[in-house]
Amino acid sequence: MIDPAVTYPTDNPLLDDLGIRLTKVSHGACELELDIEPRHLNRQGSLQGGVSATLLDAACGYAGLQDEDGKMGNAVTLMLTISYLGRVSTGRVRAVAHVTRAGRSIYFSSAELTADNGDPIATAQGTFKRSREPAIR
Template identity: 40%
Template sequence: MGRTRTYSWEDPEIPARAARGMAGLDFLREVQAGRVARPPIGRTLDFELDEVEHGRAVFSLLPGEEHYNPIGSVHGGVFATLLDSAAGCAVQSTLPQGMAYTSLDLTVKFLRPISVDTGRVRAIGTVLNAGRRIALAQAELVDAQDRLLAHATSSCMLFPVPA
C-alpha cells in the first residue's frame, strides 16, 4: 500500500505583491498571522513561521516520511530549505519598504540525522551583519532539547524592489 499526501497553495504572486509594499518585518508578521498567504514551499514541505522580530526568524517542521531520502532519514535538502528560510527571513525582517533580498550562498553543516522520531525541529535564523548591499546571517536547526542538528551561514544581496 502506498502513502499519499495532498496539499494546496495560494497564488504566489499575491504575497509577492504584498511584500513589495511593506517593510520586511511587517510583511513577515502578516504571513505569520495568516493575513498574507504562506509561500508554496511552506505548504509543500509543511513548515511554519513561528516567530519573527527584527533580525531574527524561527521556522518549525514536524518531520514526516514524505521528507525522507532513500536511506531512511530526512533529506538534507529539507534541512537546507529550513535553514535558508530562517536565515533569509531574518535578513528580510531588517529591510525597509522598497528593499528586497536574495540569497547569494548557503553553506550547511549537517551534524545529526533527523527522522520521524526526532520530533519537531526549529530553524532559528539571526542576522550577523547587515551592510548596504550584503547581509550575513546564520541559522541553527535544533530539536526539542535544543541539540544542534545542522548549522548554516548565508550571504544575502540587498537591492531596491524593481518598479
C-alpha cells in the same frame, strides 16, 4: 516585532508545500518549524538534507527581511554554507537564525537546525542581498 504566538504566512509556495511554518520573525531574527512527515525522509529514514537546507536557507533569509519599521522586504541568497551534524527521523525541527552583520543591501546571517530534544542537526552561514522589488512571476 511580530507576535511569536502566531504562525505567519511565508509568502513562499515551496515552504508552504513542505509544511514549514514561520513562527517568529523580527528585525534580525527568524524561527521556522517543521513537523517531520514520511515525505520529508530520505532512503535511510532520516530528514532529507535538502529539506534541512531549505529550512536553514529560508530562516537565514527571513532574518534579514524586516526593517526597523517592521516592513518586510525581499532577498536572494548569494552564498550558503551548510554543516550537517546529526540525524533526526521524527518529531519537530526548528531553524533559528540571526543576522550577524548587515550593510545597506548585503547581510550575513547564521542559523541552527535542532531536533525537539535540542540536538543539533545542521548549521548554516549565508550571504544575502536585499531587494525592495518582488521577483518576476
